[in-house]
Amino acid sequence: MLAERGVLVSGNWKMNENHFEALKLVQELGALLLAGTLPPGREVSLHPPFTSLRTVQTAVESDHIPVALGAQNCHWEDRGAYTGEVSAEMLAKLNVRYVITGHSERRQYFGETDEVVARKIDAILRHGMVPIVCVGETLAEREAGDAETKVRGQVRAALEGRPTEVVASVVLAYEPIWAIGTGRTATPADAQEMCAAIRSEVGHFAPSATAAIRVQYGGSVTPETAEELLAGEDIDGFLVGGASLDAQRLVSIVRARA
């Protein structure tokens, strides 16, 4: 990481924790975070399921827990006949700051295309929040030597044509699909190489955004792997799944030395 960009560690709880469990987890996390300090420029976001957002928001605000509220997804319209969906406007009203979009699980299980992801990014930005845009290749794509082409294409589809200052404000998360939930973290060298490629791709259409845009790594990040990954100069934090469900483990990742 580059000191000026700071580090963002985001806990993606996925479809885990009912609102009672979420309250317990955020309180545990709060106690650990408030008992010490965060390294300078370090930020944390928590992404509970929709049903726990209000609970987590209330706990964070009343206990002054130093985390930003995040969501895992949203719809691209503000309101309407979309049964079961939640809009970016609704999330903004809950003081959500970061919204994950284009996660590979949504692309894979819910058919989200680059086009859908781009519309969701529009909605997130329209409501003053920051998208965390996930990109990443499958194992087959990596083995075929197509990983970089795939990831660069996803980055362009999400961000090309947007004003430079908007591009600079977005967070990209490189999550190789073969590393998600598998216990198989990308090597620090592979993660750094792809995060550098992502930044260079941004340079093709928004050259002045490259120094500012934050690029996270995600995929089986643990307290044991965090420090080495963070040493990569193009890695500005993590999108953490499994380990974010354990307050102690998440805080160890948050406090990893850069």
Ligand code: 13P
């Ligand atoms: P794991 O950390 O469980 O591999 O999940 C990564 C992820 O998908 C975060 O969005």
